[in-house]
Amino acid sequence: MRGLGRLRRWKRRVRAWWRHRRGLAGKGASILCYHRVAHLPESPRRLWVSSERFAEHLDYLVHHCHPLSLADLVRGIQEGRLPERSVVVTFDDGYADNLWNAKPLLERYGVPATVFVTSGFVGQDRLFYWDELACLMLESTDSALDILTITLPDGKQHHYLLSTPSQRLRAYHALHDRLRPLPPTEREQVLEQVRSQLGSLTQAQREKHRALRREELHVLGQDELVEVGAHTVSHPDLPCLPEAMQWQEIYESKRQLEALLQRPVRFFAYPYGSGDERTRKLVQQAGFEAACALYERVINLTSHLLWLPRLFVENWDGDGLARRMREIW
Numbered sequence: 001m002r003g004l005g006r007l008r009r010w011k012r013r014v015r016a017w018w019r020h021r022r023g024l025a026g027k028g029a030s031i032l033c034y035h036r037v038a039h040l041p042e043s044p045r046r047l048w049v050s051s052e053r054f055a056e057h058l059d060y061l062v063h064h065c066h067p068l069s070l071a072d073l074v075r076g077i078q079e080g081r082l083p084e085r086s087v088v089v090t091f092d093d094g095y096a097d098n099l100w101n102a103k104p105l106l107e108r109y110g111v112p113a114t115v116f117v118t119s120g121f122v123g124q125d126r127l128f129y130w131d132e133l134a135c136l137m138l139e140s141t142d143s144a145l146d147i148l149t150i151t152l153p154d155g156k157q158h159h160y161l162l163s164t165p166s167q168r169l170r171a172y173h174a175l176h177d178r179l180r181p182l183p184p185t186e187r188e189q190v191l192e193q194v195r196s197q198l199g200s201l202t203q204a205q206r207e208k209h210r211a212l213r214r215e216e217l218h219v220l221g222q223d224e225l226v227e228v229g230a231h232t233v234s235h236p237d238l239p240c241l242p243e244a245m246q247w248q249e250i251y252e253s254k255r256q257l258e259a260l261l262q263r264p265v266r267f268f269a270y271p272y273g274s275g276d277e278r279t280r281k282l283v284q285q286a287g288f289e290a291a292c293a294l295y296e297r298v299i300n301l302t303s304h305l306l307w308l309p310r311l312f313v314e315n316w317d318g319d320g321l322a323r324r325m326r327e328i329w
Contacts, residue, residue: 034054035048037054066086069112077301082300090114096213158174221261230288
C-alpha cells in the first residue's frame with residue numbers, strides 16, 4: 001500500500017508539471033468535496049475535517065483563491081468565463097454537523113457552499129450504513145462475539161474475525177465493500193444480521209452521526225449562502241442498480257427535497273462520485289442543471305456540466321490543502 005501511495009503522488013506531480021508546461025497552472029476552477037465538519041479521529045472512512053482545519057481551509061480560499069457558489073460556476077461555464085483559481089465548496093450526504101459546525105464558519109468567511117442531501121435520511125432515526133457498521137464493529141468492543149457470520153443476498157456466507165482491533169478494522173472494510181453495491185433493501189437485510197449479533201446503537205452514537213432533521217434542513221438552506229442539492233434517496237452505488245431503480249433514486253431525491261424546501265433543487269452529486277453514461281442521462285432527464293462526480297481534474301470551459309470533477313478533502317491543515325490544489329491546478 002505504501003508503494004501505491006508513492007505511485008499516486010508521483011502521478012499527481014507529473015500531471016501538475018504537465019499543466020505548468022502547457023501554461024494551464026492557476027487557470028480554471030476546482031470543486032472541493034467535504035462530508036463532515038467534526039472531530040472523528042477514529043473514523044475509518046476519513047469523511048471528516050475538524051472545525052479548526054476547516055477554518056484554515058476557508059482562510060486559504062478567501063486569501064488565495066476565488067470562492068464561488070456552484071450556481072456561479074455553472075453560469076460561468078455556460079457564458080464562457082471563469083475567474084482564475086475559482087473554487088467551489090460542496091458537502092455530501094447531509095449530516096447535521098453541516099448546519100451546526102460548517103455553516104457558522106462559512107458565514108464567518110463569507111464562502112458559499114452546496115450541501116448535497118440524501119433525502120431518505122432527513123429526519124429519520126437511522127444512520128448511513130458505513131457509520132452504523134463502524135459503531136457496531138469498531139466502537140462496541142464489549143461484545144464477546146469473536147466471529148461475525150453474514151449471509152449475503154447471493155446465498156454466500158462470510159465469516160469476519162473480531163477478536164482484535166486490527167481484525168475488527170479489516171472486517172469492517174471488507175463488509176463495507178460488500179454492502180456498497182447492494183440495493184437498499186438488500187443492504188438493510190445484511191445490516192439487520194449485524195445488529196442481531198452485535199447489538200443496537202446507543203442514543204449517543206445516533207446523535208453523533210445523524211443526518212439533518214427537517215427543521216434543520218430549512219435553516220441550513222434558508223439564505224443564499226448555502227444551496228441544497230440532491231444526493232439520491234438512500235445513497236446507492238447507482239451504476240450497480242437497474243435503470244428503473246436508478247431513476248427512482250435520482251428523481252425522487254429531487255422531488256422529496258423540493259417538497260420539503262418549497263423551491264427548485266438544481267444540482268446533483270453522484271454517491272461515491274460514480275456514474276456511467278446511463279446514469280448521467282437519467283440525471284439530465286430528472287431536470288438537474290449540473291452534477292458532481294469525484295475525480296481530480298481542473299474544471300474549464302469545456303467541462304461536462306453533468307460530470308464535474310471534485311477533490312475529496314481530508315483533515316489536512318491549510319498548507320496541506322494548498323499543496324493538493326496546486327497539484328490539480
